[in-house]
Amino acid sequence: xxxxxxxxxxxxxxxxxxxxxxxxxxxxxxxxxxxxxxxxxxxxxxxxxxxxxxxxxxxxxxxxxxxxxxxxxxxxxxxxxxxxxxxxxxxxxxxxxxxxxxxxxxxxxxxxxxxxxxxxxxxxxxxxxxxxxxxxxxxxxxxxxxxxxxxxxxx
Amino acid sequence: xxxxxxxxxxxxxxxxxxxxxxxxxxxxxxxxxxxxxxxxxxxxxxxxxxxxxxxxxxxxxxxxxxxxxxxxxxxxxxxxxxxxxxxxxxxxxxxxxxxxxxxxxxxxxxxxxxxxxxxxxxxxxxxxxxxxxxxxxxxxxxxxxxxxxxxxxxxxxxxxxxxxxxxxxxxxxxxxxxxxxxxxxxxxxxxxxxxxxxxxxxxxxxxx
Numbered sequence: 001x002x003x004x005x006x007x008x009x010x011x012x013x014x015x016x017x018x019x020x021x022x023x024x025x026x027x028x029x030x031x032x033x034x035x036x037x038x039x040x041x042x043x044x045x046x047x048x049x050x051x052x053x054x055x056x057x058x059x060x061x062x063x064x065x066x067x068x069x070x071x072x073x074x075x076x077x078x079x080x081x082x083x084x085x086x087x088x089x090x091x092x093x094x095x096x097x098x099x100x101x102x103x104x105x106x107x108x109x110x111x112x113x114x115x116x117x118x119x120x121x122x123x124x125x126x127x128x129x130x131x132x133x134x135x136x137x138x139x140x141x142x143x144x145x146x147x148x149x150x151x152x153x154x155x
Numbered sequence: 156x157x158x159x160x161x162x163x164x165x166x167x168x169x170x171x172x173x174x175x176x177x178x179x180x181x182x183x184x185x186x187x188x189x190x191x192x193x194x195x196x197x198x199x200x201x202x203x204x205x206x207x208x209x210x211x212x213x214x215x216x217x218x219x220x221x222x223x224x225x226x227x228x229x230x231x232x233x234x235x236x237x238x239x240x241x242x243x244x245x246x247x248x249x250x251x252x253x254x255x256x257x258x259x260x261x262x263x264x265x266x267x268x269x270x271x272x273x274x275x276x277x278x279x280x281x282x283x284x285x286x287x288x289x290x291x292x293x294x295x296x297x298x299x300x301x302x303x304x305x306x307x308x309x310x311x312x313x314x315x316x317x318x319x320x321x322x323x324x325x326x327x328x329x330x331x332x333x334x335x336x337x338x339x340x341x342x343x344x345x346x347x348x349x350x351x352x353x354x355x356x357x358x359x360x361x362x363x
Binding site for chain 1 (some may be wrong): 162163165166167172174175177178180181182184185188189192194195199233234236237238241242243244245246
């Protein structure tokens, strides 16, 4: 059984993947991570098992690309802010830009769990699968992250 | 201090944000990057034409599939290519500038032969020989099922030749519309007989 045409897979999941990446790495790096994600997916695609959870699969790849981006940024001398033009162009993708900027300052697992939950719209068991932890640990990461956000974020 | 559920609502708003424009921009270079990394096995696009929408699919070798006319169903064509060629199929209109130009010229009566590379991998055996013979029938001329069967090495294979032409994966460019019944009838056409008539009229074979 071959998977469906890649274009259908792309059409079905690209908005979720993009939202997750904007949440996880910010608008500036989302485009590149997005392309890297779907190139990796395309490489492995013909070997994909039938009945796979494709959404969790592609978000797992996106999560790895987001980690790579965070690591690369850790090596940069200075944190870079979104250039104003670009940030404005991506405004629609970041309705609560500052809150999500706070999310990106959380520890890795909490950051990823919150992005997968709220931007990727995954259930806790799927988040566990993406992060390689139990459903319970995924739920705890979301919860701890939200608690930490609450201490820094004022509505 | 914000309460948890307010914050969850704010975060969830991101899940409903309209990202279509940003995604379209980010997707733009994807086909190019995929081609560059040898991951793009089949590119396709849909072109407008006087015979209705025309789906064109190409591999690295050339055009592998054209579909239009009666029963036009791009989804089933793509699903078929998925199984017979590769599931790495991506819509990439920018790869079809030459095809678009040549087809436009053809439909305007300004082109009598195509200079487009073809991928014959969806054909084989006798059917392929029939189609290769058919590809050599010049614009404005016609042949018969019996003649192309004989030219392909099977003088009594008119019916088999008809089947092969009916299953032509690359119609228009491989001009199966130029093959008619020996008795003078139009014969059949995968894209519908009205399309065959249209093309023969365009080429000046049929007149009002």
